[in-house]
Amino acid sequence: MSSPLDARRVREDFPILDRTVRGGGRLVYLDSAATTQKPLAVLDAGRDYYLTSNAAVHRGAHQLAEEATEAFEGARARIAAFVGARADDLVFTRNATESLNLMAYAFSNATAKAARGSDLPKGAERFVLREGDEILVTEMEHHANLVPWQEVCAKTGAVLRWIPLTPEGRLDLSDLDRLINERTRVVSFTQQSNLLGTVNPVAPIVDAARAVGALIVLDSCQSVPHMPIDVASLGVDAVAWSGHKMLGPTGIGCLWATSETLASMPPFITGGSMIENVTMESSTYAEPPKRFEAGVPMVAQAVGLAAACDYLDALGMEKVAAHEAALTAHALTRLAEVPGVAVVGPTDLIDRGSAISFTVEGVHPHDVGQVLDSSGIAVRVGHHCAWPGCRAMGVPATTRMSPYIYNDAQDIDECIEALGRVRAVFGAR
Amino acid sequence: MEDLYQEIILDHYRNPQGRGLREPFEAQVHHVNPTCGDEIDLRVHLEERDGTTYVEDVSYAGQGCSISQASASVMYDSIAGRTLDEALEALARFQEMVQSKGEIAGDEETMGDAVAFAGVAKYPARVKCALLPWMAWKDAMVQATEGDDRD
Numbered sequence: 398m399s400s401p402l403d404a405r406r407v408r409e410d411f412p413i414l415d416r417t418v419r420g421g422g423r424l425v426y427l428d429s430a431a432t433t434q435k436p437l438a439v440l441d442a443g444r445d446y447y448l449t450s451n452a453a454v455h456r457g458a459h460q461l462a463e464e465a466t467e468a469f470e471g472a473r474a475r476i477a478a479f480v481g482a483r484a485d486d487l488v489f490t491r492n493a494t495e496s497l498n499l500m501a502y503a504f505s506n507a508t509a510k511a512a513r514g515s516d517l518p519k520g521a522e523r524f525v526l527r528e529g530d531e532i533l534v535t536e537m538e539h540h541a542n543l544v545p546w547q548e549v550c551a552k553t554g555a556v557l558r559w560i561p562l563t564p565e566g567r568l569d570l571s572d573l574d575r576l577i578n579e580r581t582r583v584v585s586f587t588q589q590s591n592l593l594g595t596v597n598p599v600a601p602i603v604d605a606a607r608a609v610g611a612l613i614v615l616d617s618c619q620s621v622p623h624m625p626i627d628v629a630s631l632g633v634d635a636v637a638w639s640g641h642k643m644l645g646p647t648g649i650g651c652l653w654a655t656s657e658t659l660a661s662m663p664p665f666i667t668g669g670s671m672i673e674n675v676t677m678e679s680s681t682y683a684e685p686p687k688r689f690e691a692g693v694p695m696v697a698q699a700v701g702l703a704a705a706c707d708y709l710d711a712l713g714m715e716k717v718a719a720h721e722a723a724l725t726a727h728a729l730t731r732l733a734e735v736p737g738v739a740v741v742g743p744t745d746l747i748d749r750g751s752a753i754s755f756t757v758e759g760v761h762p763h764d765v766g767q768v769l770d771s772s773g774i775a776v777r778v779g780h781h782c783a784w785p786g787c788r789a790m791g792v793p794a795t796t797r798m799s800p801y802i803y804n805d806a807q808d809i810d811e812c813i814e815a816l817g818r819v820r821a822v823f824g825a826r
Numbered sequence: 827m828e829d830l831y832q833e834i835i836l837d838h839y840r841n842p843q844g845r846g847l848r849e850p851f852e853a854q855v856h857h858v859n860p861t862c863g864d865e866i867d868l869r870v871h872l873e874e875r876d877g878t879t880y881v882e883d884v885s886y887a888g889q890g891c892s893i894s895q896a897s898a899s900v901m902y903d904s905i906a907g908r909t910l911d912e913a914l915e916a917l918a919r920f921q922e923m924v925q926s927k928g929e930i931a932g933d934e935e936t937m938g939d940a941v942a943f944a945g946v947a948k949y950p951a952r953v954k955c956a957l958l959p960w961m962a963w964k965d966a967m968v969q970a971t972e973g974d975d976r977d
Contacts (some may be wrong), residue, residue: 622869760892761864761889761890761891761892762891763862763955764893767949767952771827778862779861779863780862787863791856793863793864794862794863794864822831823836824836
């Protein structure tokens with residue numbers, strides 16, 4: 398396997414990968430689509446912030462508060478730059494799930510407020526839904542980009558529709574003309590499937606959605622950590638992703654949206670820090686991004702995520718993508734050698750990421766994962782929060798390996814070797 | 827791993843006892859394990875004889891891992907044909923054992939094959955798998971006896 402990254406060298410920055418598991422075995426961590434491990438630089442950045450500058454940001458007349466604010470806003474600029482965005486267009490959330498909910502709630506809140514004639518930001522009519530309006534998702538969405546839209550429909554009378562899957566696990570766009578129509582108000586879809594590894598074609602969906610004036614939301618949880626992303630060039634209105642899947646800490650997610658989109662959205666979580674003026678009767682709200690960041694924010698996490706961006710940029714996102722492509726090619730080749738193993742998702746390398754789901758004939762994924770775990774191999778099992786996608790593919794659940802920058806061919810080979818033992822344990826026919 | 831996949835468990839997994847949905851029944855439930863998608867449909871048939879309620883039959887169908895499937899089979903062996911009180915005791919003992927984090931080994935005398943699930947207690951992620959059929963049965967039993975009250 399030839400790769401532009403030296404995974405062995407990368408691993409030195411991730412002390413957790415040196416630990417042993419299950420009675421002394423080497424840890425082979427192949428669950429990075431769920432969450433990545435964190436390099437020392439990220440841990441140090443968060444710790445340094447607490448050691449030197451910790452204070453509540455955007456308030457207080459003391460030096461620490463100033464430094465904390467600088468650290469927080471500096472982190473915002475750094476993370477925005479990682480995806481080619483302006484700092485003011487980047488909202489920090491708890492995680493990508495909250496980022497997607499923030500978008501969904503803009504619709505249900507604007508619709509509820511419009512019905513009562515309450516104040517809305519200029520341009521908010523874009524977020525007001527009527528009975529029979531349509532929201533389009535895909536059948537491969539993570540629950541985080543499905544359930545919030547189901548809720549919007551339940552609250553507004555909008556109708557949820559979805560792009561179905563081909564047997565290979567790609568989007569079936571043959572009916573796109575009908576699915577995106579004059580009633581379509583929102584198109585929200587994943588750039589890369591966490592279940593299938595499929596990289597979706599953004600451009601044709603964006604073109605169709607633009608033609609009918611629908612607002613476009615992209616779930617980029619599985620793409621921002623894995624490939625170079627320039628949000629502005631995607632042509633979408635909003636992009637959601639999480640920090641912890643790209644070497645950053647847990648507890649921080651990102652929502653990028655165009656300035657005009659953010660400006661026209663009513664607030665989501667309300668309270669301190671997000672206001673302009675408050676009286677007993679009513680309040681007016683701050684400009685974005687602060688309008689969407691109520692309460693004391695996650696400063697250490699932002700600082701840690703900025704360090705993660707530095708780390709990934711030092712490696713080079715092109716090289717990260719090439720390394721993952723090499724691992725994916727190796728894994729798909731090796732998986733094909735194991736009797737009874739079937740990949741769920743694309744089996745070629747075209748528009749395909751490193752999240753590789755598979756089934757083992759006659760053995761339930763939970764049992765597959767348990768046998769792998771006994772060899773120190775950490776994979777994810779279950780429906781991967783994409784239950785409808787599993788049903789569409791005709792499987793109740795899968796086992797998924799998802800290698801990243803610190804994995805090499807040997808990790809894949811050890812996983813394959815352990816997989817070879819699975820069927821014997823259960824006496825599968 | 828041998829703690830978890832005891833030969834008794836694998837035997838029940840390969841040759842499940844009492845599998846299949848049967849008539850008659852007073853209550854039917856559908857339970858899922860939302861983290862992994864395992865599902866079970868379960869029916870319970872209670873009968874009263876001489877003032878004592880018997881679990882005349884418990885029948886089930888579903889899909890899941892070896893632990894949840896074997897657990898359903900062992901549960902069938904443990905409670906079908908027993909009195910309701912005995913079945914409730916079996917549930918209590920099983921639940922106590924698998925939720926004990928390995929503290930309670932279980933008594934083979936009273937529990938039979940169900941003691942093989944003691945190892946599951948050391949794998950927190952699998953406790954739910956082992957409990958899936960038992961919780962389904964508990965739910966169905968409650969529904970069936972509530973029906974009695976209305977009569």
